[in-house]
Amino acid sequence: MADKPEGDAKFWGPLAAPSLDDIEALAVAALDALPEPFRSLSRDVECRVADFPTDEVCKDMELDSPFDLLGLFEGVGLTDDGASPFTGQMPNRVWLYRRPMLDYWAEHTDTLGEIVTHVLIHEIGHHFGLSDDDMYAIDDGLR
Structure with missing residues (x-):
């Protein structure tokens, strides 16, 4: 096992957790991939990325x-x-929280892009007036 590159600190040393900008790039790609008319109806929604929600939000x-x-x-x-x-x-705004998403990513098999897309679409659902219960019902119906 010691001869595998994954066990070599030099292999892992240069790797870093995805940054706020990396998460934002995934979110922009997800927004661009929204089908019409959702993409147009979401164009005025600001998308922000932070490490964590504020103390006030918590x-x-x-x-x-x-x-x-x-x-x-x-x-x-x-x-x-x-x-x-x-x-x-x-303006309407969606916040994506990097550190909680990275923890979720580490514990599940979804790709980071899938997680960012899922969270973004869920939050944009609120822009369209859907409740959490509405979105869970839709999500359950897709499985």
């Missing part, structure tokens, strides 16, 4: 750990009058 959502949240939608869904921004209304 407190508001009563999370046991910041690792418990992979993504978050902030804004007003299209079915809740989100199509016409009110004066002073912030």
Whole structure:
């Protein structure tokens, strides 16, 4: 086993965890791959990547750990009058959290791209006015 490159520190030494920019690139690719009309209807949604949710988000959502949240939608869904921004209304935004996604990736067989895409689509579902229960039902119906 010692002769395998995977056991050699020189093989693993230069490798690094995917960066915030790497996660963002995966998210941009997922957004670009959305079918129409979803892609057009999502073009004004900002997509941001952070290592973790803020302390305020963790407190508001009563999370046991910041690792418990992979993504978050902030804004007003299209079915809740989100199509016409009110004066002073912030744009709809999706947050993707890198460290929780990397932990999930390490513990499962999904590719990182699949995880980022799944989380992004789930959060964009909120932009379209879908609840978590709606999306779980859709997801269960696809399996």
